[in-house]
Amino acid sequence: MVHSNSSQKIKRTSVREEAYMILRDWIVQGILTPGQQLRDKELAEQLGVSRTPIREALLRLEDEGFVETKPSRSTIVSPIRFEGVLNIYSMVWTLEKLAMEQAFDFIEERHLIEMEAINHEGKKAIDEGNQIVAVQKDNDFHSIYINLSKNDELKRILSGLKQKLIRMELFYFNQVSDVHLSVDEHAQIIQALRSGNLTLVLKVIEKNWKESYFRIQANTECVKSGEEKNE
Structure with a gap:
């Protein structure tokens, strides 16, 4: 059974899509934890479907x-x-x-x-x-300029990819000591946009995502090192 303060019942007409969105959000946010077994009967009762x-x-x-579905046919949240x-x-x-x-x-x-206001809130x-x-x-x-691209297919692909990154970033959030650097990188994107230099803007966008990757990478290596010492 899922224990969440935001227990939900599906009310929309698109039951299939709503069930998918809720379960995906629970996995991304860590409400459904890595390795947790998922029982369709319990989930159906909780969502009222x-x-x-x-x-x-x-x-x-x-x-x-x-x-993931295990050989025993049990379904679990992926690690x-x-x-x-x-x-x-x-x-x-890219x-x-x-x-x-x-x-x-x-x-x-x-x-x-608007981007500055969002960055301040972040x-x-x-x-x-x-x-x-x-x-x-x-x-x-990032959605501000993605939406302005007016490319729905691009938005759809990015949304799916980012859910996987959001899940990882939430999982490691408290262990990443320099997560605040992303705020500075966002400010650099805004500054580059104000300069009107597209080449520079593209450069700092790539830098922002690369630095996010390196922050997560450094943290996972520390976690692995700690686990090896404890073995």
């Missing part, structure tokens, strides 16, 4: 790598794995640079002011240790 949309949601989540995450980060910064190229001519001062969340809000504000910051 039949078992069919739950099973369909779990199949979709398995295709996306969020859950957090760092292997291969560089591929996801590199895809994200696609975000494409989004920026398509959005660049549509970005106005009001958008930059810093406040980091200072307060509010990991979910901090990661959400980071996503909101």
Whole structure:
């Protein structure tokens, strides 16, 4: 059974999609923890739906790598794995640079002011240790120019990729001591946009995502080192 303060009942007409979104959010936010067994009957009861949309949601989540089915046919939440995450980060910064190229001519001062406000809210969340809000504000910051690209297919692909990164960033949030540096990197993106230099903007976007990767990488290596010492 899932123990969450935000227990939800599905009310929308698209039961299948809603079940998928709720379960994915629970996995990304760590409400459903790595390795936890998922029982469709319990999940169906908690969400107030039949078992069919739950099973369909779990199949979709398995295709996306969020859950795994064991030989015994039990379904569990996939463990957090760092292997291969560089591929996801590199895809994200490549696609975000494409989004920026398509959005660049549509970005106005009001958008930059909005990005500054979001960045300030993200810093406040980091200072307060509010990991979910901090990661959400980071996503909101990048979404400003992604949405301005007016490329729905690009937005869809990026959204799916970022859910995997958000899950990892939330998992390691409290162990990454220099997470606040992302705020400075966002400020550099805004400054580059104000300069009107697209080449520089693309450079600092890539830098932001690379630095995020290196921060996570350094932390996972520390965790592995600590585990080896304890063995």
